[in-house]
Amino acid sequence: MSRDLVELAKRRGYFFQSAGAYGGVSGFYTYGPEGATLKQNVEDAWRERFQVREGHREIDAPTVLPEPVFEASGHLDGFDDMLVECPECGESHRADHLVEDNTEIEEAESIPIPEVETLIADHDLRCPNCDAELAGQSVEEFNLMFETNIGPGSSSPGYLRPETAQGIFVEFPQLAEYARNQLPFGITQIGKAYRNEISPRKSIIRVREFTQAELEHFVDPEADEPPLDRVADVELTLYPADEQEREDGEYLTKTVREAVDEGIVHEWIAYYLGVGKQWYESIGVDMDRFRFRQHLPGELAHYSADCWDAESEVDGDWIEISGYSYRSDYDLSKHDDHSDDDFTVFKQYDEPTVVERATVDPDMSYLGPEFGGAAGDVADALETLAERDRTAFDAETVTVEVDGETHAIPVEKTGFSVDEIKETGEHVLPHVVEPSIGVDRVIYTVLDHAYEEDEIEGEARTRLALEPEVAPTFVGVFPLMDKDGMGETAREVTADLRAAGFDVTYDDSGNIGRRYRRQDEVGTPFCVTVDYDSLDDDTVTLRERDSTEQVRVAVDDLPDLLADLRSGDLAFGELDAPTPDQ
Ligand code: GAP
Numbered sequence: 020m021s022r023d024l025v026e027l028a029k030r031r032g033y034f035f036q037s038a039g040a041y042g043g044v045s046g047f048y049t050y051g052p053e054g055a056t057l058k059q060n061v062e063d064a065w066r067e068r069f070q071v072r073e074g075h076r077e078i079d080a081p082t083v084l085p086e087p088v089f090e091a092s093g094h095l096d097g098f099d100d101m102l103v104e105c106p107e108c109g110e111s112h113r114a115d116h117l118v119e120d121n122t123e124i125e126e127a128e129s130i131p132i133p134e135v136e137t138l139i140a141d142h143d144l145r146c147p148n149c150d151a152e153l154a155g156q157s158v159e160e161f162n163l164m165f166e167t168n169i170g171p172g173s174s175s176p177g178y179l180r181p182e183t184a185q186g187i188f189v190e191f192p193q194l195a196e197y198a199r200n201q202l203p204f205g206i207t208q209i210g211k212a213y214r215n216e217i218s219p220r221k222s223i224i225r226v227r228e229f230t231q232a233e234l235e236h237f238v239d240p241e242a243d244e245p246p247l248d249r250v251a252d253v254e255l256t257l258y259p260a261d262e263q264e265r266e267d268g269e270y271l272t273k274t275v276r277e278a279v280d281e282g283i284v285h286e287w288i289a290y291y292l293g294v295g296k297q298w299y300e301s302i303g304v305d306m307d308r309f310r311f312r313q314h315l316p317g318e319l320a321h322y323s324a325d326c327w328d329a330e331s332e333v334d335g336d337w338i339e340i341s342g343y344s345y346r347s348d349y350d351l352s353k354h355d356d357h358s359d360d361d362f363t364v365f366k367q368y369d370e371p372t373v374v375e376r377a378t379v380d381p382d383m384s385y386l387g388p389e390f391g392g393a394a395g396d397v398a399d400a401l402e403t404l405a406e407r408d409r410t411a412f413d414a415e416t417v418t419v420e421v422d423g424e425t426h427a428i429p430v431e432k433t434g435f436s437v438d439e440i441k442e443t444g445e446h447v448l449p450h451v452v453e454p455s456i457g458v459d460r461v462i463y464t465v466l467d468h469a470y471e472e473d474e475i476e477g478e479a480r481t482r483l484a485l486e487p488e489v490a491p492t493f494v495g496v497f498p499l500m501d502k503d504g505m506g507e508t509a510r511e512v513t514a515d516l517r518a519a520g521f522d523v524t525y526d527d528s529g530n531i532g533r534r535y536r537r538q539d540e541v542g543t544p545f546c547v548t549v550d551y552d553s554l555d556d557d558t559v560t561l562r563e564r565d566s567t568e569q570v571r572v573a574v575d576d577l578p579d580l581l582a583d584l585r586s587g588d589l590a591f592g593e594l595d596a597p598t599p600d601q
Pocket of ligand 1: 227
């Protein structure tokens with residue numbers, strides 16, 4: 020199936036390896052005309068469901084960000100995969116994938132490196148390229164980010180973003196101001212992400228440049244609740260971590276409400292699993308080949324407190340197509356610590372409250388001569404100590420540590436006091452709930468689940484049963500033959516339908532049956548044929564891809580009929596007297 024689909028994708032303009040004229044480049048794919056439109060349609064559908072309907076707003080941040088961003092985010096230290104190199108041919112492999120492919124172990128990413136080395140030796144794993152023994156080879160951490168230099172020279176290193184999310188987090192102070200400092204609010208971004216994958220594989224499923232559609236929903240964990248009622252009855256197929264760890268573990272079928280009430284899924288994550296399930300189904304993912312799988316503890320990304328992946332079954336394997344992660348305040352606290360900006364929001368109380376606040380007002384005419392250049396740091400340390408432990412000021416001298424040195428300061432020189440002050444609110448670090456969709460993997464799934472082979476009047480046909488909402492070419496228009504005025508009429512119909520906003524292909528080459536088969540393979544849901552009757556009565560035949568049935572409709576009615584068929588307001592079977600394919 021996979022080879023057939025990848026071959027169809029290339030032949031029919033969905034996707035193909037980039038720069039084929041130069042031998043191709045591993046991990047980079049070009050979307051052809053059909054693929055680029057399918058991708059656009061999937062992205063539009065995502066925007067409609069995850070952004071517009073939820074009231075979130077989109078931004079467009081750069082794909083290159085400076086090094087400090089990724090130092091703060093933890094990607095520089097922790098965004099690694101396990102690499103093992105073949106001693107014979109020098110080919111690099113992902114060690115955890117070799118283990119998964121050759122043992123019963125399903126998720127080897129969470130296994131510590133020394134154990135992976137042992138597994139490689141115990142199972143006598145070999146290089147998939149040249150069959151050399153890999154036992155004894157060391158497994159290394161390999162950072163997946165692509166490094167570059169910003170401007171000439173190497174003084175300002177930057178990285179291609181490995182996730183679109185960081186472009187949102189790093190702009191949080193501006194975005195919070197835009198949102199009038201009111202939680203909750205959500206920011207989305209669709210764009211390219213880059214990972215220097217050790218071994219790209221399975222066409223667009225694991226590539227080095229791919230598209231993510233991400234939502235970062237900033238919430239107050241103490242006060243905000245998701246609007247669960249909207250998706251409470253959506254049924255989820257769940258594969259929790261504890262079920263995965265049990266030998267006879269199984270899937271649980273729960274509604275969103277049950278999953279929350281039974282403590283299986285965090286309420287915010289459950290809400291977006293419900294939204295996600297509705298969305299995948301609407302764009303044509305087969306729900307019998309779909310599940311939500313919770314990450315095992317060792318599998319969690321460095322930023323994630325809990326994560327559920329949406330997984331689809333393609334070519335007999337389960338693949339992760341999206342991640343729904345509870346990132347807590349991890350990212351904002353890191354950027355708050357590492358940068359000069361404030362990544363908190365000010366949360367106004369309903370009523371002002373009176374609180375006791377311990378402060379210091381150190382006598383600098385004493386600290387200056389006593390501590391010289393360190394006087395400022397000593398004053399700061401006193402301030403911090405007053406906030407944390409006011410009892411430290413009960414003694415005659417107060418002790419603070421600055422740069423490893425201990426200093427004793429007479430308490431009367433600290434200006435310590437406890438005052439009552441009126442507070443109108445407090446600064447809080449929002450928590451982040453993140454549905455992160457891998458657009459390329461969703462597209463592969465949609466194509467794979469739409470791929471069908473059947474027989475029409477004894478002739479084999481291949482069909483992409485794409486949902487009309489996302490099908491890149493929506494209607495094919497053919498003249499029966501390009502003569503006696505049928506060609507002109509068909510071209511006029513084509514122009515009118517394009518003006519009405521449909522993606523239309525015009526085709527007058529080959530016999531009509533072959534033209535239908537071509538569009539079936541591309542996934543075009545409807546075809547319109549202009550024949551001799553059309554010239555007399557201004558009607559055409561309208562054919563549906565999946566049933567191959569046809570009805571005769573007036574040319575003037577076509578735009579409205581097609582719009583209703585695309586939106587789902589009208590089913591083809593509801594049209595008058597469909598007849599079998601000719
Ligand atoms: N911001 C969170 C994040 O980036 P992730 O699980 O690393 O989380 C999210 O990535 C999604 O991006 C994945 O579920 C997957 O669909 C897609 N993705 C990740 N790496 C990919 C690759 N090398 N090729 C294609 N898609 C990829």
